[in-house]
Amino acid sequence: MKLIRKGKIxxxxxxxxxxxxxxxxxxxxxxxxxxxxxxxxxxxxxxxxARHNVEGNRSNLTRAFDLHPHQLLTVKQxxxxxxxxxxxxxHDLSHFLTVASDAIITNQAGFMFGVLVADCFPVLxxxxxxxxxxxxxxxxRGAANCLLGKTIEAMHATFGCQAENLxxxxxxxxxxxxxxxxxxxRDAFRQGSGRWPQIAEETSLGKWQLDLKRSCxxxxxxxxxxxxxxxxxxxxxxxxxxxxFSYRRDQGVTxxxxxxxxx
Ligand SMILES: [Zn+2]
Numbered sequence: 001m002k003l004i005r006k007g008k009i010x011x012x013x014x015x016x017x018x019x020x021x022x023x024x025x026x027x028x029x030x031x032x033x034x035x036x037x038x039x040x041x042x043x044x045x046x047x048x049x050a051r052h053n054v055e056g057n058r059s060n061l062t063r064a065f066d067l068h069p070h071q072l073l074t075v076k077q078x079x080x081x082x083x084x085x086x087x088x089x090x091h092d093l094s095h096f097l098t099v100a101s102d103a104i105i106t107n108q109a110g111f112m113f114g115v116l117v118a119d120c121f122p123v124l125x126x127x128x129x130x131x132x133x134x135x136x137x138x139x140x141r142g143a144a145n146c147l148l149g150k151t152i153e154a155m156h157a158t159f160g161c162q163a164e165n166l167x168x169x170x171x172x173x174x175x176x177x178x179x180x181x182x183x184x185x186r187d188a189f190r191q192g193s194g195r196w197p198q199i200a201e202e203t204s205l206g207k208w209q210l211d212l213k214r215s216c217x218x219x220x221x222x223x224x225x226x227x228x229x230x231x232x233x234x235x236x237x238x239x240x241x242x243x244x245f246s247y248r249r250d251q252g253v254t255x256x257x258x259x260x261x262x263x
Contacts (some may be wrong), residue, residue, distance in 0.1 A: 122259025
């Protein structure tokens with residue numbers, strides 16, 4: 001993973017991005033126009049930030065890659081299990097803003113797609129042979145639901161992607177040391193198959209520190225993605241105020257960063 005400056009923005013880029021074949025990364029909070037507490041590259045419309053600021057920030061981001069703001073596809077993230085598959089050209093991507101989904105898969109080139117986060121984990125998947133990409137939003141519900149595994153199954157079913165060919169990247173999210181959860185979360189993992197014993201540590205009665213990043217890694221490795229093909233942003237969003245928005249740190253009043261890809 002390395003920090004790249006491009007136009008006005010900066011982002012973390014996985015090491016498997018080489019040459020011109022794919023663009024992928026995770027934005028930092030820097031390089032935008034929003035005022036505190038959304039300073040500055042807030043890309044989420046689902047905040048109290050002024051809409052024209054978010055539009056300006058999306059413009060800064062897309063312009064850095066020679067795209068127009070209407071060539072950025074984001075969805076209405078709801079911590080659900082629905083996966084959006086985009087397998088044909090779309091001239092207007094704005095209507096996807098109202099589509100409830102937490103994972104996006106596409107084989108279409110020439111536009112940016114991504115997931116918005118502030119503590120949840122953005123995960124990117126790329127099949128360099130078949131030229132298919134995915135962006136997934138993983139909070140505790142998505143982790144307990146094995147949304148990563150389901151997305152990879154959908155990539156296989158729809159486009160024939162093989163896990164052993166996939167490249168993956170896990171962006172910045174909240175570290176376990178800042179992420180205490182309760183029985184509701186534990187029960188969701190017990191019903192799903194998110195490997196609770198390996199990712200949770202009980203800190204007091206009915207309270208656990210949950211390692212969502214490790215959950216993502218284990219899910220990717222469980223389906224057969226090579227660990228050498230997985231890039232990870234190590235920084236915790238909550239600890240790194242200068243780099244990232246953090247929902248928990250700022251009691252919900254904060255911006256959103258984007259895990260993005262352009263095929
Ligand atoms: Zn932290």
